[in-house]
Amino acid sequence: MFRNKYDNDVTIWSPQGRLYQVEYAMEAVKQGMVTVGIKSQDYAVLVALCRAEGHTNDIQRKIMPIDSHLGMSIAGLTADAKQVCQYLRTECMSYRHTYEAAYPVSRLVTNLGNKMQPTTQRYDRRPYGVGMLIAGYDLKPHIYQVMPSANVMNCKAMAIGARSQSSRTYLERHLDSFLYSSKDEIICHGIQALRSSLGNDCGENIKITIALVGKEQTFMTLSDEECIKYLNMAQTLAKPDVQ
């Protein structure tokens, strides 16, 4: 993977028209643990796999609430993610203070993309090394994928992180059933999609986090008991081809 002639600086193009530094930043996302986002007609769900670094540390927090109608899950450099999270929280709080209304999700992620773009162009900055799935609800549910390349994509369902291709395959296969899924069904789909990407990582110090936002549902991270309930539900609902 060494393309060392054109990869020293984010301001250098390769002859093929690629910015290697930006692509390397995307690699950081692929190193992070997998996370899945799906939306139905009324809800947007985030499911993330969390791991503790080493045996003594607490489990890494992967799902970050931003406002009562918005939250995100991350894959990649947590420190960079915290900066982005702080920016989004400040924006949402400021908007709510001024207009007493929720920041429209599409506008917020567009502004985030615009903020991230200069980091892919200036010689004195580097791209944010974190990929994000932003789940929000204003008049309808949204899932947006934001990458270090400053690309912002509106998704029906998406998975990012290590071995996420298997999750994306699951999501593609079941795409038509998401729109009219119930709240329980959509969460189970998220869990099943995540299961596809587990690989050999199923040791201790691994747990799942689920968060939900939607119609008459403020952004909420489910408690451990509720997670277990949905894990069991997903087990019973599992179709043979996924196992």
Next chain:
Amino acid sequence: MNKFEQFPDYQVPGVQHHDFSPYESNGGSIVAIAGEDFAVIAADTRLSSGYNIHTRTQNKLFKLSENSVLGSTGCWSDTLSLTGLLKVRMQMYEHTHLKVMSTDALAQMLSITMYNRRFFPYYVSNILAGVDKDGKGVVYSYDPIGHCERATYRAGGTAGPLLQPVLDNQIGYKNQNLSQDELPKLSIDRAVAVAFDTFISAAERDIYTGDSVIINIITKDEIKSQELPLRKD
């Protein structure tokens, strides 16, 4: 004839001299009483300006968390600005510390926030009532520049000086010939009754207080709300 414009700082009789005051008193009163495991806070619902009434149905109690309620009267725009700022600061605290601000922390923060405007104060009379982390009732009262004092009971707002002596007597048992062991424990019902009665008295004599009173009863489990009518004159 020398025109007025030639003497900008010279007050000439007969000429209109317009002064702008950034403050306006919109009136209203608050009463708060703390018990052993509850706190009660009541505020009237009239907003006025001079002899005019803006509205008879403005709630002056702001529920800042499940454990604390802030009663704010004085200049209503300053009240809205201050409570808006407090809400934002509380949200930031929750994001950073992953827990809701305790009443004591909130009391301190309110004091700091108000003192930050030491040289252009919030013209607000604040009383914060709630339960602390041990479930004990607390009442904090403030002056316009943030001086904070913890008390068992306090009356504030336009009828504050009128109501405080009543509370001293009825809740603090001052100037009554009762020995220390005769002092009965304060129950929620008595606190609510005294609060309502003091407001009825306030509405009699204070022109800025009246219409109705909303009372919040704060315990560690919930915040209950009641409304009672008052004199509308």
